[in-house]
Amino acid sequence: MYQSERERWEIRIDKEADIVAVRQRVRDIAKEHRFDQFAVAALTTAASELSRNVWVHAQKGIALISVLRNGHKIGVELEFVDHGPGIADLNRALAGGFSTSHSLGLGLSGTKRLVDEFSIDTGPARGTKIVIRKWKKEF
Amino acid sequence: MPYGPIPILKLGSTLLATIQIELHDTVVDSFQNDVLEEIERTGSNGLIIDISALETVDSYVARMLANTGKMAKLMGAETVIVGMRPAVAATLVRMGYFMEGISTALSLEEGLELHARRSKLPDGMVDS
Numbered sequence: 001m002y003q004s005e006r007e008r009w010e011i012r013i014d015k016e017a018d019i020v021a022v023r024q025r026v027r028d029i030a031k032e033h034r035f036d037q038f039a040v041a042a043l044t045t046a047a048s049e050l051s052r053n054v055w056v057h058a059q060k061g062i063a064l065i066s067v068l069r070n071g072h073k074i075g076v077e078l079e080f081v082d083h084g085p086g087i088a089d090l091n092r093a094l095a096g097g098f099s100t101s102h103s104l105g106l107g108l109s110g111t112k113r114l115v116d117e118f119s120i121d122t123g124p125a126r127g128t129k130i131v132i133r134k135w136k137k138e139f
Numbered sequence: 140m141p142y143g144p145i146p147i148l149k150l151g152s153t154l155l156a157t158i159q160i161e162l163h164d165t166v167v168d169s170f171q172n173d174v175l176e177e178i179e180r181t182g183s184n185g186l187i188i189d190i191s192a193l194e195t196v197d198s199y200v201a202r203m204l205a206n207t208g209k210m211a212k213l214m215g216a217e218t219v220i221v222g223m224r225p226a227v228a229a230t231l232v233r234m235g236y237f238m239e240g241i242s243t244a245l246s247l248e249e250g251l252e253l254h255a256r257r258s259k260l261p262d263g264m265v266d267s
Contacts, residue, residue: 016163016164019163020162020163023195024161027195037224037225037226038225038226038229038230040194040226041194041224041226041227041229042226042229042233044194044195045195045196045230045234048197049198049199052197052199107198109234109235110198110233110235111234113233113234113235114234
């Protein structure tokens, strides 16, 4: 897999407006690489859910957006890293319908269903790192 | 507040709110309060929320819109959300969010027709 330096963006999340900034940047990148409208909406919504999680639970963190190339395949990878409280009961959080604050609930479980790859590294007092990937469909 | 409010217009007995901007959480929060206050102030029995310009509706915005409809309903006003884009509908359902209890219509025209039909029906009758 090849990732060029040029195609990587970092956005700091430390205020509510940054949720919108991440969402807009992801939308622009997905459109620029000609993802179809359903994939653009899925990626943008996933970006919104995960950046809100950072803001609500950790107050600050970073979003890393990368364009991936694997042969002729193009994908977008989003990585969210924070040093907040972490998620103690991950299985329950991923099962959905669970909420520790106003924003979670469908956040993680819903986001997982919108993307092709989802990985999470978290634990109490350890912060949270979530990486998601979505590949462009070739028709 | 750094972002302007969402305009709410009165059309007969119906209020029309058209969301034309990228939604910040704070804007959604204040919109909910504004629209409920406008229902009271104008005595409107219908509310149409036009989201045709929205490219992204995440679970937070979806929940706020659905809750606004439920609150308006408690006050006696029926809400119709109009113009949801295909990709927004697909994304919400894939996430497992179905906006239960909220009426929707394809377009503003259809939303207005739905309100007109409803207000002609006797109390307690449900439109099929």
